[in-house]
Amino acid sequence: MKTAAREETALDVDGLRMRYGTVDVLHDVTFQARQGEVLALLGPNGAGKTTTIEILEGFRTRSAGRVQVLGADPAQGDERWRARVGVVLQSWRDHGKWRVRELLAHLGGYYAAYSTAAVRRPWDPDELVAAVGLTEHAGKKIKTLSGGQRRRLDVAIGIVGRPELLFLDEPTTGFDPEARHEFHDLVHRLAADHATTILLTTHDLDEAGKLADRVLILAGGRIIADGSVAELARRIAGEDEVRWTRGGERFTASTADSTAFVRGLFGRYGEAIGELEVRRASLEDTYRALVRQSEDAAGVGR
Amino acid sequence: MNPGTAALRAGWSRGVIELRQSFTNGAELLSHLLWPVLMLTAMYFMRDTTLGGGLLLGSMALPSILGMNAALGMVTMSQLLTADREDGTLLRAKATPHGMRGYLVGKVVSVAGGLLADLAILLLPGLLLIDGLAVGSPDSWLTVAWVLALGMAATLPLGAVLGSVFPSARGQGLVQVPVLGLMAISGIFYPVTALPEWLEWVAQAFPIYWLGLGMRSALLPDAAVDIEIGDSWRHLETVGVLGAWAALGLAVAPVVLRRMARRESGSSVAERREKALRRVG
Structure with a gap:
């Protein structure tokens, strides 16, 4: 087992660079996240938010820099590491023929072997369906869900393995105010009850302020501000x-x-x-x- | 339970669920039934046409078509893989521990299961409608079993490779053209010996011909061997060619699949979606 001290930093990114051909998308991205912290990565379109998050998820190979996610390099993350990380991407359309509860129960099956005394995996499908407010849609085919319902299912899939670290890429796009409010509650519960570290991207500053302990502003491939919402307001x-x-x-x-x-x-x-x-x-x-x-x-x- | 084993089990149940889905929705159920119904109708009308030597065209075509269907699992596999890349199913598998393993097991189970179901849908009424088949002995069914197993081992990994190589559903269209060509020259609807010799050689390089031959050897009476190349069922060669394709596919597929999976990311899925939307709009 790894020591608790090493686990305290969930994310450690130092000098991250990403280059496509001759264009640098990320110049020098540096930040850390403590375990249990909720971090919002904020920035205009094309700032490199998705690229950054994909590198941390282990879906994209960086050009340079040091990246540690839960104590491992995501480019070399093994299946055990994968089991500790939850991913919610911007747009999914997969498994349209599956039913909501059926898919959650199926995907949960992959995590059962990673259950520990401290973290019971996977999340019970019925409880999970209830946690994201989809109980009355549990038996529906996924392709018949509305945009907001589909998004909540995506979040449910992201957390079915009770991840220690959760990536949310623009989670509330297309939500109505009610759905947004419910989603914010869910994120608060995850962070408070399960000590889940959360990195979310958004371009909604209000949302970042409500959800995040700390806000990172990414623009032009650099982190141009890093601090709590109050700090940022004071500093700048x-x-x-x-x-x-x-x-x-x-x-x-x-x-x-x-x-x-x-x-x-x-x-x-x-x-x-x-x-x-x-x-x-x-x-x-x-x-x-x-x-x-x-x-x-x-x-x-x- | 060991995580890898858990993924195998999850993969199995995944395949079973997908198989059930494909028989419980209208459009797919239709595609399962349409083809066999068309084939059976055609065979019924040509049941009295003879090929010479007393062999009926209908009885020769039934096993051949069964063999061809099995080979078409390759196309199905390839199409499903492309579709699953486009909608993000593969990426989902990638985001799950041992998810790719579960995904592939599931795909093999559902495609192979679908093939077997399709074979039964064609074969059972076929046995009633078509005369001149030799299906009385257990030997026949044993041959059906090993030819099918080997045939799937030869074609499904190839399908996975094709599905990984072509990035879009559009590219998949290109795969179908040569496959249709191969069907035409593989002795499915008329004996391969009726073709020019060089075409015979082309047909014999690919699995479709051998699957058809294997099925004919299982289901036709011994006398029917006269219209085959060399007047023989050539089981040894069947095992050789199908085995070689299986070995090739199983060696290449993991490499190609891994490479393809490595490239999958949220933005690549989003990009393909935008492209698809532009095509529609």
Whole structure:
């Protein structure tokens, strides 16, 4: 058995690079995740989120860098390692003719041999169906499920072996608000009750804020920010937006310090200012400002 | 239980479930029944046509068609593999411990089981409709059994290789053309000895001919051997050729399958889906 100390770091990525032909998709991705931590990998489309997650899942061979997932290199991960990792990809259409419970019971069968006293594997199919809210659809053919139901089944399949580490690639795409809420509950339960380490990708910042202990922002193939949502908001001052009218004309300005800006505005024009509106930078704006900065920097470098 | 053994068991139950699925949905059930019904109808109408030597065309065709059907398991295997790559089934197997092993066992069980069912669907009514078959002795059935077993060992791994090599359902269409050509020259619908000699040689290089021959040797009376090459059932050669294909397939298939599986990832599945959608739209 491995020692507990070695197990504490579930994910350890150092200097990860990925190159397709002559194009570098990932330049230098470095981050760690502790056991039981929920990490959100956030970034615009094409930032390299899926590539990163596929390398960690062991589905893609990296160009360079050191990657340890549950203490092993995913490129060499054996079946025992595989049994400890759960994977939910962006789009599945497989097993359409199978029935929901039937498939979960079948796939669970592969994990029975990896059951330990600490982690009972697999998850009982009926309990699992209930956990993802599909009980009334348990006997349905999978191809007849709605998009949100199908996605919940994908998550159920991802956790049927009670993984220590779960990868979720854009898990809530196509969810209605209700389904999204239920899904968030499920992720919280997994993290809290089963100490599952979770790495999820999303481009929904609000979702990242709700689910994750820590947010990584990936843009242009680099991690440009790493911290809790509160830390990120503190560390990176976003731009506030100020709107006003003067002499019947409308004005809009972006500023890092809206209080000083407004003071200046009144100092100069006094009573001529009307309809003043100040919108503080939201996390969303912070995120966008960050991504924009990194893209500009990449543009200069080119 | 050992994880590898667990995967074999899971694979077996997987095959059984898939087999049941293919007999409980309308479209697939139709494809199981349509072909045998067409064949039986054709054979029924040509039951009185003779080939000379007192041999009836219908009785010669029935075992040949059985042999051909078995060989077509290759095409089925290849199509299923391609379809399973496109929809992510294979990737799912890859994400499961020993999942690829379970997947392949399941595929072999369901394809082989489907073949046997198809054979029975054709053979049982065939025995009633067609005269001139020699099916009284246990020997006949023993021969059917070993020819089938060896034939599947020769063709199913090949099917897996073809399914791995062609990336899309479209490419699969290309596989079918040469297979149809081989069916035409493999002595299924008329004796291979009626063909030019060079075509005879081409036919004899592939498993379809030998599966047909093996089946005829099992189900036809001894006198029927007269229309075969060398007036012999050539069991030794049958074992040789089918065995060689089986050895080749079993040696190559794991390598090709592993290479194909290694390339599967979420984005490759998504990419193929986009392509397929573009084709439709």
